[in-house]
Amino acid sequence: xxxxxxxxxxxxxxxxxxxxxxxxxxxxxxxxxxxxxxxxxxxxxxxxxxxxxxxxxxxxxxxxxxxxxxxxxxxxxxxxxxxxxxxxxxxxxxxxxxxxxxxxxxxxxxx
Amino acid sequence: xxxxxxxxxxxxxxxxxxxxxxxxxxxxxxxxxxxxxxxxxxxxxxxxxxxxxxxxxxxxxxxxxxxxxxxxxxxxxxxxxxxxxxxxxxxxxxxxxxxxxxxxxxxxxxxxxxxxxxxxxxxxxxxxxxxxxxxxxxxxxxxxxxxxxxxxxxxxxxxxxxxxxxxxxxxxxxxxxxxxxxxxxxxxxxxxxxxxxxxxxxxxxxxxxxxxxxxxxxxxxxxxxxxxxxxxxxxxxxxxxxxxxxxxxxxxxxxxxxxxxxxxxxxxxxxxxxxxxxxxxxxxxxxxxxxxxxxxxxxxxxxxxxxxxxxxxxxxxxxxxxxxxxxxxxxxxxxxxxxxxxxxxxxxxxxxxxxxxxxxxxxxxxxxxxxxxxxxxxxxxxxxxxxxxxxxxxxxxxxxxxxxxxxxxxxxxxxxxxxxxxxxxxxxxxxxxxxxxxxxxxxxxxxxxxxxxxxxxxxxxxxxxxxxxxxxxxxxxxxxxxxxxxxxxxxxxxxxxxxxxxxxxxxxxxxxxxxxxxxxxxxxxxxxxxxxxxxxxxxxxxxxxxxxxxxxxxxxxxxxxxxxxxxxxxxxxxxxxxxxxxxxxxxxxxxxxxxxxxxxxxxxxxxxxxxxxxxxxxxxxxxxxxxxxxxxxxxxxxxxxxxxxxxxxxxxxxxxxxxxxxxxxxxxxxxxxxxxxxxxxxxxxxxxxxxxxxxxxxxxxxxxxxxxxxxxxxxxxxxxxxxxxxxxxxxxxxxxxxxxxxxxxxxxxxxxxxxxxxxxxxxxxxxxxxxxxxxxxxxxxxxxxxxxxxxxxxxxxxxxxxxxxxxxxxxxxxxxxxxxxxxxxxxxxxxxxxxxxxxxxxxxxxxxxxxxxxxxxxxxxxxxxxxxxxx
Numbered sequence: 001x002x003x004x005x006x007x008x009x010x011x012x013x014x015x016x017x018x019x020x021x022x023x024x025x026x027x028x029x030x031x032x033x034x035x036x037x038x039x040x041x042x043x044x045x046x047x048x049x050x051x052x053x054x055x056x057x058x059x060x061x062x063x064x065x066x067x068x069x070x071x072x073x074x075x076x077x078x079x080x081x082x083x084x085x086x087x088x089x090x091x092x093x094x095x096x097x098x099x100x101x102x103x104x105x106x107x108x109x110x111x
Numbered sequence: 112x113x114x115x116x117x118x119x120x121x122x123x124x125x126x127x128x129x130x131x132x133x134x135x136x137x138x139x140x141x142x143x144x145x146x147x148x149x150x151x152x153x154x155x156x157x158x159x160x161x162x163x164x165x166x167x168x169x170x171x172x173x174x175x176x177x178x179x180x181x182x183x184x185x186x187x188x189x190x191x192x193x194x195x196x197x198x199x200x201x202x203x204x205x206x207x208x209x210x211x212x213x214x215x216x217x218x219x220x221x222x223x224x225x226x227x228x229x230x231x232x233x234x235x236x237x238x239x240x241x242x243x244x245x246x247x248x249x250x251x252x253x254x255x256x257x258x259x260x261x262x263x264x265x266x267x268x269x270x271x272x273x274x275x276x277x278x279x280x281x282x283x284x285x286x287x288x289x290x291x292x293x294x295x296x297x298x299x300x301x302x303x304x305x306x307x308x309x310x311x312x313x314x315x316x317x318x319x320x321x322x323x324x325x326x327x328x329x330x331x332x333x334x335x336x337x338x339x340x341x342x343x344x345x346x347x348x349x350x351x352x353x354x355x356x357x358x359x360x361x362x363x364x365x366x367x368x369x370x371x372x373x374x375x376x377x378x379x380x381x382x383x384x385x386x387x388x389x390x391x392x393x394x395x396x397x398x399x400x401x402x403x404x405x406x407x408x409x410x411x412x413x414x415x416x417x418x419x420x421x422x423x424x425x426x427x428x429x430x431x432x433x434x435x436x437x438x439x440x441x442x443x444x445x446x447x448x449x450x451x452x453x454x455x456x457x458x459x460x461x462x463x464x465x466x467x468x469x470x471x472x473x474x475x476x477x478x479x480x481x482x483x484x485x486x487x488x489x490x491x492x493x494x495x496x497x498x499x500x501x502x503x504x505x506x507x508x509x510x511x512x513x514x515x516x517x518x519x520x521x522x523x524x525x526x527x528x529x530x531x532x533x534x535x536x537x538x539x540x541x542x543x544x545x546x547x548x549x550x551x552x553x554x555x556x557x558x559x560x561x562x563x564x565x566x567x568x569x570x571x572x573x574x575x576x577x578x579x580x581x582x583x584x585x586x587x588x589x590x591x592x593x594x595x596x597x598x599x600x601x602x603x604x605x606x607x608x609x610x611x612x613x614x615x616x617x618x619x620x621x622x623x624x625x626x627x628x629x630x631x632x633x634x635x636x637x638x639x640x641x642x643x644x645x646x647x648x649x650x651x652x653x654x655x656x657x658x659x660x661x662x663x664x665x666x667x668x669x670x671x672x673x674x675x676x677x678x679x680x681x682x683x684x685x686x687x688x689x690x691x692x693x694x695x696x697x698x699x700x701x702x703x704x705x706x707x708x709x710x711x712x713x714x715x716x717x718x719x720x721x722x723x724x725x726x727x728x729x730x731x732x733x734x735x736x737x738x739x740x741x742x743x744x745x746x747x748x749x750x751x752x753x754x755x756x757x758x759x760x761x762x763x764x765x766x767x768x769x770x771x772x773x774x775x776x777x778x779x780x781x782x783x784x785x786x787x788x789x790x791x792x793x794x795x796x797x798x799x800x801x802x803x804x805x806x807x808x809x810x811x812x813x814x815x816x817x818x819x820x821x822x823x824x825x826x827x828x829x830x831x832x833x834x835x836x837x838x839x840x841x842x843x844x845x846x847x848x849x850x851x852x853x854x855x856x857x858x859x860x861x862x863x864x865x866x867x868x869x870x871x872x873x874x875x876x877x878x879x880x881x882x883x884x885x886x887x888x889x890x891x892x893x894x895x896x897x898x899x900x901x902x903x904x905x906x907x908x909x910x911x912x913x914x915x916x917x918x919x920x921x922x923x924x925x926x927x928x929x930x931x932x933x934x935x936x937x938x939x940x941x942x943x944x945x946x947x948x949x950x951x952x953x954x955x956x957x958x959x960x961x962x963x964x965x966x967x968x969x970x971x972x973x974x975x976x977x978x979x980x981x982x
Contacts, residue, residue, distance in 0.1 A: 029133060030140040048141075049164030052133070068129075077136045078129070 013054045014063075015097075018082055018090045021064060026081040028071065029055060055080060063089050130170060138163060167493065184499070188506035195507060196514075202479065203511070206472055209873075210515025210561065211522045212866060213468030218523025218554045219530050220461045220859075224454050225553075226544035232443055233367065235306025236402075240369075241409060242445035243273065243399030245420060245434035252438035252445075254395035257386040259423055259433070260298075263399070266419050269412040271404050272304040275380060275397040276370075281351035282643060282835060283375075285337050291641075291837045292333065292351065292375040295368065296324070299379055302362075304402050305369075312345040312360030319379035326379055327356040331364040333375040351378075353646065369400065369442055371537045392423060393431035400442065413439040446539040453856045453936055460614065460863045463607045465561060467870045470600040473565035474877055476508060477597055480569040504570040505563070512562025520554050533858060535851035568596060597881070598914060601874045605918025608864070608871040609955060610926040614933055615864035616947040617940055618857040624939035625850055631781035631790070632682065633720035637809055637842035638816035639681055640823070645804045646833045655802035656735055658831060662808075663712055665826040671813050676715025677798060677806040680707075681842070682783045683849040684807075692794070693763045694751050706747055706792040707783060708764075710801045716742070716778060718811045719842075726758045726776030733797040740797065741772035745780045747792035762794065772796060785849055787938050809842070816841050856936060868955070871918075872962040879911045880966040890970055900971045907970050911963025912956070919952045 020035050021027060027035070032055075033048050058064045063086030071077040082090070138159045145155035196203045231237045244252040245259060255263075255275060264273045276297045283292040299315040308314060309328055319326055327349065329338070338344045338358075348355035356378065368374045380397075403412055416437045424435035444451075480487075487500060527544055534541060642662070644655045659677050666675040680686050690708045713729040724745060733740050741762055748757045762772045772794075780790035798806065812819055820839055827836055883890070890903055930942045940947070 028136065030137045033137075034144075048137070048162050049168060052130070071136070075136060075139070076132060078133045 013050065014058055015090070015093050017051075017054060017058060017080075018063060018086055018093070021080060021082040022087060022090055026067075026079045028069075028077040028079050030077075032080070058086070061089075062086075134163070134170075184502070185506070188503045189510060191503065192507035192510045196511065199479075202475065203514075206475055206511050207515045207518050209468045209471055209870065210512065210558070211518035212870075213465040214516055214519025214554060214557050214561065215522025215526050216461045216863065216866065217458075217465050217557050218519060218550060219526030220454075220458050221553045222523065222527045222544050222546065222550045223530055223534070223538075223541065224458055225547065225549050226540045227447060227454065227538050228443075228451060229549065230540060230543070230547075232369065232446075232540070233307075233365070234369075237442065239271075239403045239405075240305070240442040241401050241403060241412065242369075242438075242440045242442050243270075243401045243412075243416070244438045245395060246436040246438040247434060248436075250436060250438065252440070253434060255397040255399050256392050256395045256433075257382055257397060258389060258392050259420070260397055260399060261382060261387060262423060263416055263419055267412075267416055269404055269407045269415045270401040272300050273399060273401040274298040274301040274304040275399045276301060276368075277380065277397050279378065281376075281378075282353075283337065284350045284353070291835060292337075293372055294327075294351075294376050294378060295370070295374050296380040297377045298382070301377070301400070302328075304400055306402075307363065307366055309360030310363035311342055312358070314360060315379045320381065321383050322379070322381065324379045324381040325354060325356045326359050327351065328360045328362060328377045329358060330362050330373070330375055330377075331366065332373070334361045351376075369446055369539070371446075371539070389427060390431070392427050392433045395434075401439075409439050409441060413437055443539075450538055450852075453852075456932055456936075457856065457859050457863075460611055460860055463611055464863050464867050464870065465557065466564075467604045467607055467867050467874070469561045469565040470604045471870055471874045471877065472511070472561075473568040474597050474600055474874060474881075476511075476565060476569040477593060478877075478881055480504070481593065501570045505566045508566025508569070509559065509562040512558045512566070515561075516554055516558025519558065520551075523550075523554060530859075533855060535848075535855050537852075568600075594882075597878050601871070601878045601914050602918045602921060604867075604871040604874045605915055605955065605959070606922030606925060608867040609919055609922035609951065610929045611860070611864040611867045612951045612955065613926040613948055614930050615857070615861040616951050617930055617933060617937055617942065617944060618853075618860050620940045620944070620947055621936070621938040622850070622853055622857045625786050625853060628782065628786045630682070630786060630846065631721060631779050634842035634846045636814070636816055637719065637811050638819060638823075639810075639838075639840050639842055639845065640808045640820075640836050641805060641838040642677075642808060642827065642836055643805050643834055644802070644831075646831075650804065652802060655804065656799040658834075659712060659798055659802070659806055660731075661830055662827060663714060665830065666808070666810055666819075666823055667714075669819055669822045669826070671819055673811040673813060674714050674718045675808065675810040676712045676718040677808050678711040678715045679709050679798075679803050679806065681807050681809065681845065682719075682781050683785065683842075683845045687783075690764055690794075692765075694760065695763060696760045704751065704792075706743075706794045708794050708796070710798045710803060711795050712798045712806075715809060716795070718809050719781075720811075721781060722779040724777045724779055725756070726774070728776060729795075729797045733799065735799045735802075737800075739772045739800055740775045742776040742778055742795040743774055744778055744790065744793040746790045747794060748777050750792060786846070787853075853936070853938075868958065872958055875911055875914060875959050875962040876966065878914065879907060879963045880969070882910055883907055883966045883970045887970075903971045904964075904967045907967035908960060908963045911959050911967075915956045915959030918959075919955060923948070923952070 016036050016039075017032055020032050020039075024031075024035060029051060033051050055064070055066075059066055059080075062083060064080045064082050066078050066080050068076060069079045138156070141159035141162060142152070142156045145158050146152060148155075150158065232240070234240060242252070243263070244254050245256070247253040260273075260275050264270075267273065274297065276295045279294045279296050281292045281294050283290050297315075299317055299319045302308060302314050310331070311334075312328075315326065315328065329344075334340060334344065337349070344358050345360065346358065348357050350356070362377075368377075385391075401412070403409070416439065417435075420437050421435045424433045427433040491497070491500060524546060527546075531541065531544055644658055645651050663675045663677060666672055680688055688708050689705050691705055693704065711729065713731060713733070716723075716728055726742070729740070729742065743757060743762075751757075752760060757774045757777065760774050762774065763770055764772065778795075781793065782788065782790060783793060784791065808823070810816065810819065810823065824836055827834060890906075893906075894903065926948070927943055934942045
């Protein structure tokens with residue numbers, strides 16, 4: 001069954017970006033977008049345009065940092081990497097998701 | 112830990128450029144990926160852009176995230192607006208000039224109002240200061256008598272300090288000979304009351320109130336001029352009226368006593384034991400200045416002191432006419448007097464001018480908005496929100512307003528100087544008018560307000576842009592709304608101009624009526640001057656009549672002089688002498704009468720060309736030892752001897768020397784107090800029979816009166832070398848000065864009405880031209896169908912005329928209401944004078960016709976083919 005394509009919600013985009021960076025190491029914006037699309041098997045169609053404001057927000061919160069570098073074909077690109085604070089945030093978010101899932105499970109079983 | 116903040120700062124500094132690069136990279140990578148998937152390069156790129164979801168939007172959201180949105184948008188808007196303005200220099204020039212005119216005029220008027228009405232008086236805590244006098248039975252301020260002043264000072268509960276002053280003058284013997292110093296006798300606590308201490312030396316002390324009063328505090332300019340600015344003058348003496356006065360101190364530079372004329376020096380008001388004589392309670396010659404205690408209101412001060420006044424009145428014989436009432440008025444109000452209302456009216460008038468300018472600007476911008484609607488539509492199509500479009504248009508208007516405001520500030524500075532040069536001298540604080548924070552704030556507010564006002568129209572036009580319609584080639588829809596707005600603006604402008612023109616017209620008529628009032632004498636080519644007849648410091652009553660007679664005789668021998676005379680007071684001089692009298696053989700209706708009273712030489716009335724109605728003028732045989740005689744004017748004759756011939760009747764005065772005068776002549780009334788005032792009773796006696804210590808010369812000349820001044824001075828020097836001649840002027844100048852305030856407001860209002868008219872006409876021209884341009888196609892069709900030149904002209908001119916008529920009709924009601932506010936300034940003309948209104952409406956209509964004529968002519972020259980092709 002194909003899940004209907006849905007817009008990714010605000011907060012979850014942050015989560016996905018952090019996870020991506022944590023797993024894959026430093027990446028540039030396009031790379032992040034590609035990866036998210038890959039993981040979700042194209043089910044989550046990220047409006048690529050919303051990615052960049054999200055990256056900025058994450059920067060402001062101090063969960064990722066950015067550095068200009070040179071890409072594989074010698075072009076200037078901005079590379080993002082996760083920070084310690086970002087990793088901690090990731091753990092916390094993952095935990096709260098799990099707790100949420102467990103709660104919902106209990107409710108469903110109980111009913 | 113610091114990293115994210117540094118990142119943020121860095122992003123802020125790098126601005127958008129970093130983001131652009133990043134996005135470009137992204138698009139390239141996506142394009143590559145698409146090409147790799149097998150798309151054609153162009154398609155690949157397009158898909159990449161689509162996937163990104165709109166670059167501008169992304170950018171904006173990023174900026175939102177950065178929190179910079181407002182700022183960068185604003186910067187972008189401003190840059191864009193500047194570019195637009197630079198691209199159309201003609202439009203920008205016209206707009207900025209129009210604004211400069213409107214805002215400049217407003218700034219100039221406001222700086223005057225600021226100086227006169229708003230700025231605090233230059234004394235310590237100046238709004239606690241009041242002008243304090245006794246009041247007559249009508250409640251009008253009527254000066255203070257010395258014994259009463261002392262009582263008020265001692266018994267009041269409301270004043271921290273109460274001081275008094277009276278005018279004085281001294282002959283000052285300086286290095287260049289005798290000179291006149293304007294002075295004031297002030298009570299010893301005067302400067303303490305005002306809260307300003309002398310800059311050099313010290314103040315008067317309580318001891319000075321009882322002493323001989325031979326001390327002086329100098330004003331800064333006088334100290335500079337007479338003592339060379341030498342600080343060692345403190346403790347030294349200067350000679351005033353021949354006597355030595357010790358210089359106690361010098362007042363700070365820029366200090367101005369709350370009085371209309373500048374004062375050279377102050378001496379102590381000596382109020383010794385004689386000042387407490389209850390018989391002097393009716394002799395009012397002082398003016399009080401009081402500092403209210405904290406928390407006391409003007410009203411409370413009045414109530415408290417009124418009790419004292421009533422007690423004094425109750426304890427005095429009625430013959431003394433002691434006032435039982437007081438007048439307590441804020442110091443500023445008493446100084447500003449009648450000027451507040453006309454000044455505010457002028458500000459209103461100049462505000463109208465600004466509104467009209469704003470209207471023209473709105474129309475100009477609407478025109479531009481129409482031209483740029485394709486651009487607007489494009490921007491809306493690619494994602495600009497309506498809010499953004501409005502903001503961008505408003506930014507442009509505000510920028511224009513800012514430029515106009517800056518230009519207006521410069522114009523205002525120049526205008527203020529112009530106003531100052533024109534204004535009558537007696538407005539307090541006027542000389543200080545200039546740029547200060549309040550005026551700057553006013554200019555800024557006026558510019559921004561105007562910008563918002565005229566910016567709204569095109570902003571809404573931009574917002575209401577219908578994308579589909581505008582992108583099409585011919586966009587006729589949605590324009591009728593604009594037409595209404597444009598025409599409506601011009602009609603409003605015309606209505607406002609009508610009000611201003613009507614007001615100006617009424618003032619002009621009033622002024623002309625005033626000038627046409629016969630003064631009762633001939634002021635042309637008459638020199639006037641003041642002469643002191645006693646040697647300084649001496650009272651030489653015996654020599655006065657002879658001195659005057661000889662002086663007048665000698666002056667009459669000067670070539671160019673027709674005749675000369677002397678009097679104690681001249682008409683229109685703001686001075687007067689009043690005496691109480693009774694008429695034993697006249698009407699007995701009211702016992703105690705008052706008349707203006709002057710001592711004159713025989714030739715005086717003839718020199719002023721005052722017509723003799725009956726009887727005779729004074730002659731040389733009306734000397735000191737001859738029977739006392741008097742001449743009266745018509746008003747006095749009519750009032751006190753109604754229906755009979757006063758010649759031969761008698762007047763009894765309370766003077767110590769001569770009590771009963773026999774009337775020998777009746778002269779025509781003179782407008783003594785002012786051209787717009789009713790004539791009051793006047794009585795003349797021969798100078799020889801009541802010689803005062805001074806006399807005012809009147810000399811009628813053939814040619815320019817100024818030419819004989821030096822000759823007169825030399826004659827005076829031969830006769831009496833120690834007697835100075837000053838306050839030299841001409842009768843014509845005194846007449847002119849007496850109407851100066853009226854002339855000032857008339858000139859101002861006329862100037863502003865003229866500006867308004869020009870602006871409104873420009874508005875008509877603009878709207879009619881625009882209509883012609885819009886209707887070029889229609890005109891072409893009409894001409895193709897056989898309409899002649901004249902008909903096309905009539906068509907266009909009719910548009911202009913319709914606007915004018917609508918404006919006049921709508922404006923008439925408002926103008927009638929507005930001119931009602933002018934009523935107190937008018938003379939001999941009613942506020943709804945139909946002739947003025949008719950003339951002004953007609954003039955406006957004709958001017959509108961002229962303004963429509965030129966675009967009309969342009970319309971007829973339209974080439975048929977061009978017209979038909981153009982849409």
